[in-house]
Amino acid sequence: MTNFRALTRRRAAAYNFVPTIVLQNAIVSQPSVESPSAASIATLTNQALKELDAVSDPDGAEQWRVSYLGRRGQITGVLRSIPQLDPDQRREVGAQANQAKNALEEALARRIRELAEAELAAAGALDVTLPGRPVITGRLHPTTQIVREICGAFIAMGFSVVEGPEVELDHYNFEMLNIPAGHPARDMWNSLWVDYVNEEGQQPMLLRTHTSPMQARVMEAQDPPVRVIVPGKCYRYEATDATHEWHFYQIEGLAVAEGITFANLKGTLYEFARRVFGPDRQIRFRCDYFPFVEPGVDMSISNFVDPATGKRPINRDEDWIEIMGAGMVHPRVLEGVGYDPQRYTGFAFGMGPERIGMLKYGIDDIRHFYRNDVRFLRQF
Numbered sequence: 001m002t003n004f005r006a007l008t009r010r011r012a013a014a015y016n017f018v019p020t021i022v023l024q025n026a027i028v029s030q031p032s033v034e035s036p037s038a039a040s041i042a043t044l045t046n047q048a049l050k051e052l053d054a055v056s057d058p059d060g061a062e063q064w065r066v067s068y069l070g071r072r073g074q075i076t077g078v079l080r081s082i083p084q085l086d087p088d089q090r091r092e093v094g095a096q097a098n099q100a101k102n103a104l105e106e107a108l109a110r111r112i113r114e115l116a117e118a119e120l121a122a123a124g125a126l127d128v129t130l131p132g133r134p135v136i137t138g139r140l141h142p143t144t145q146i147v148r149e150i151c152g153a154f155i156a157m158g159f160s161v162v163e164g165p166e167v168e169l170d171h172y173n174f175e176m177l178n179i180p181a182g183h184p185a186r187d188m189w190n191s192l193w194v195d196y197v198n199e200e201g202q203q204p205m206l207l208r209t210h211t212s213p214m215q216a217r218v219m220e221a222q223d224p225p226v227r228v229i230v231p232g233k234c235y236r237y238e239a240t241d242a243t244h245e246w247h248f249y250q251i252e253g254l255a256v257a258e259g260i261t262f263a264n265l266k267g268t269l270y271e272f273a274r275r276v277f278g279p280d281r282q283i284r285f286r287c288d289y290f291p292f293v294e295p296g297v298d299m300s301i302s303n304f305v306d307p308a309t310g311k312r313p314i315n316r317d318e319d320w321i322e323i324m325g326a327g328m329v330h331p332r333v334l335e336g337v338g339y340d341p342q343r344y345t346g347f348a349f350g351m352g353p354e355r356i357g358m359l360k361y362g363i364d365d366i367r368h369f370y371r372n373d374v375r376f377l378r379q380f
């Protein structure tokens, strides 16, 4: 059988022919068969870098790679010949050959990048000197921000945060709060009922109208002392206006232990207001009625005209804006969860964080919060 390789070699010798690889801008000799030395590797590297500088397109770069770093490339040839060197030369020459290989690989990657950028620039596709487009970052919704701020104030006073279900049972939303079926106080909370009727023909589930059902759930789950706050969403079937939404947040508070008095409730709420509104904002307590507290109050924050600007924080013709209901936990509620009302007392409150945000930041209408208008949201 004909040995074509030997034949080719013989023919080449006959014509005194030295095979070469033709690059676009340079002619490179085939790998040297002499033993490599530190000096010859340095020379080879310099020569390779010079040729790479002269390469002017991706095809040329590929040819250069094959010539120096390919399977039969010159640097590869040097690396292959290292095992045949004297042991004392092997280490030095080997290290240098590896360094040369790495340097050439990096130089090739850089050159390919330069060529690609030059090609894009020539086509007018990219102006690499232009600044990048700004990345629009998200932010927390103003309700989330104010809820976190309020919770922070209570956490600093030793309260823990718990959460509960938004779809609630009549049992917790009303009955455990001393509001049995048919009680007129149910009219204070216009409810959205879930369209589900149980075997007894009752419709027992609703979207919770306040966070107060969590009072009973928390007390059922643990013994006193209790000191929790409960942020969460509430829903009411009611017409909206500047201070009423049909879905909004509340933050419930509950503290039960031996010896808790109304003074503790007032002290806690004053401290909350000082932390959130600063020391100069006026606060008003008035008597109010909630079936699950006795006595009951509501707390308002001043909305007086600021003499410096001539404006009110909330643009409404009212000097006070109610932000929460509160009071001492009713003995029947304590009894209902198995606490002894002769031994334990407690206070509870439920506040509206959107209204607090309105008073703090001067937002004139609660409906801005959930309209998803980014011009409003971006301000916070």
Ligand code: FA5
Residues within 6 Å of the ligand: 209, 210, 211, 212, 236, 238, 243, 244, 245, 246, 247, 248, 249, 250, 290, 293, 296, 322, 323, 324, 325, 326, 327, 348, 349, 350, 351, 352, 353, 354, 355, 366
């Ligand atoms: C209650 O919901 C009682 N559960 C509060 C309570 C808790 C009293 C514990 C006593 C003890 P009220 O319906 O007033 O009460 O709501 C409390 C607060 O929630 C209001 O002061 C207001 O800040 C906010 N709020 C009530 N309804 C709306 C609404 N439709 N839109 C926005 N905020 C509201």
